[in-house]
Amino acid sequence: MDIFVKGVSPSEEKFDGSSLRILIVHTRWNYQIVEALVRGAEETMISQYQVKRENITVQSVAGAYELPFTAQRLILASRAQAQANNAKIFDAVICIGVLIKGATMHFEYIAEAVAQGIMRVSLDNGVPVVFGVLTCLNDEQALERAGLGDKPGKHNHGIDWGQCAVEMACKNRRWMDGII
Structure with missing residues (x-):
């Protein structure tokens, strides 16, 4: 069996993020894991998409x-600010967190609520x-997905979330302008 590469394949489209306004919550x-994910998202958006x-x-x-809750409030605040003084609203939001399963049901309740909440805010x-919340079974999985730790094959998913935010922001602008 051939080994496949996990993750999103690169888009054939080129996206220009130079005029985008992005929120990361x-x-x-x-925090050590979250910090690496945030850095991965930021550096990707800046270096690859300007x-x-x-x-x-x-x-x-x-x-x-x-x-x-925070993403929703900050989106609404950016809208109010845009109307008041001709500022720009957020074009995309990345919600970043890390949930690691413990010995109780707490993990399941929080993961489900957060996933549903983030989707609701978007819609x-x-x-x-962007749902940038790792839901891992142990510390090692979380470290690998933040590009940390010693295991081969580690990858910082913040990079993917930064790419996704720019792509979706650019596409959403086109869709809002009636361009399909």
Whole structure:
């Protein structure tokens, strides 16, 4: 059996992120891992898509359960600010967190609520919201998915989330302009 490469295949389209405004909301829970994921997303958007560093807003919250609420409030605040003083709204949001399964049901409840909440924020606001929440069974899985640790094959998923945010923001702008 051939080995396949996990992840999204590169898009044939080229995306210009130079005019995008991106919000990253991240948790402080499991912060060493989260920090690497945030850095991966930021560096990818800046280096591969020319998103301006000053157009990336980063906010932190305590845990994953708070991600949807914060993303929604900041999207609404950016809309109000845009109307008041001709500023730009957020074109995309990346919610980043790490949930690691423990010995209780807490993991399942939080993972489900966060996934549903993030999807709801995206659909209710018409802004692409990237689900950047790792749901891992152990610490080693989380480290690998943040590009940390000693295992071969590790990959920083923040890179993928940065790519996804730019692609979806650009596509959403086109769709809003009636271009399919």
